[in-house]
Amino acid sequence: MNETEAPAGRLNALLGDRDETLATAESLTGGLVGSRVTDVPGASAYFDRGFVTYTYDAKRELLGVSRESLDAQGAVSDPVVREMAAGARDRANADWAVATTGIAGPTGGTDEKPVGLVHFGVAHAAPWGTGESFVRTERAVIDGDRDAVKRGAAERALDALVRAIEDADG
Numbered sequence: 001m002n003e004t005e006a007p008a009g010r011l012n013a014l015l016g017d018r019d020e021t022l023a024t025a026e027s028l029t030g031g032l033v034g035s036r037v038t039d040v041p042g043a044s045a046y047f048d049r050g051f052v053t054y055t056y057d058a059k060r061e062l063l064g065v066s067r068e069s070l071d072a073q074g075a076v077s078d079p080v081v082r083e084m085a086a087g088a089r090d091r092a093n094a095d096w097a098v099a100t101t102g103i104a105g106p107t108g109g110t111d112e113k114p115v116g117l118v119h120f121g122v123a124h125a126a127p128w129g130t131g132e133s134f135v136r137t138e139r140a141v142i143d144g145d146r147d148a149v150k151r152g153a154a155e156r157a158l159d160a161l162v163r164a165i166e167d168a169d170g
Contacts, residue, residue, distance in 0.1 A: 007158030008036045008043075014165050015046040015096075022161075023092035024050040025063055025084040025099035027075060028118065032154040033100060048092050053084065063087030076101050076113050078137050085121030086135050097123040098161040102142075104149045116142045118153045122164040136164055 015022060024034045034050035037043050051062050056075060059065040064087040069079040081101045089097035102118030109115035118140050126132035138160050142152040 007155055007162050008040045010162045011037065011158060011165070012040040012042050014162065014169075016042045018046070020046060020095035021048040021092070022046050023048050023088040023094040023097045025088035025097060025121075026050065026052050027054055027059070027084070027099075027101040028104045029100045029150050029154050029157070030054065032150055033098060033157050036154050036158060048094050051088055051091075059084060063091065074113070076103055076117060076119060078119055078139065081119035081121035082135050082137050085123035085137075089123035089125055093125075095125050096161065096165065097121075098157050099123075100153050100157045102149070102153055104146045104153075106146060114141060116144070116149050118142055118149070118156065120153075120157045120160045122161050124164065124168055126168075132168075136160070 026033050031050060031052045037047050053059045053062050056070050060067060063084050065080055065083040069083055073079050081099050084099035084101060085097050088099060099121040100118060103109050103113060103115050105115035120138045121135060123135045124133055140156055142149045
């Protein structure tokens, strides 16, 4: 896959000439999504900041993830990634945000939440009054060792973001 076909390259093509910004909120990927974004020249035109929120406290303090969601569902869940994406978008005052949370392994998995389980969230801030702002989430189980899960999660997160931007563009 060449640079323009990779999700980060497609993201650059979509946001590079627009007056829109991007923030990331990452748990299991530990900054890898932001790193992938900045691997592509021109990312400074839209990439604002990244939040690496590995712990419950960091998710609460930096992104506003609720104690109730963390208590009831755990960090690796749809409600938490939804709140992570919305929190990154709103705290950075960004147009777009993408979030990741999951279990990279090799330990920490359960029958309900196996190693490789990842939740992705994409949040968009549409103009005020349009009612078109949204948060979308996806779930995947990625095979492989810790590194493969993290790399796969970063690419899948960027792909989800690109698809959301393309959908919003019509």
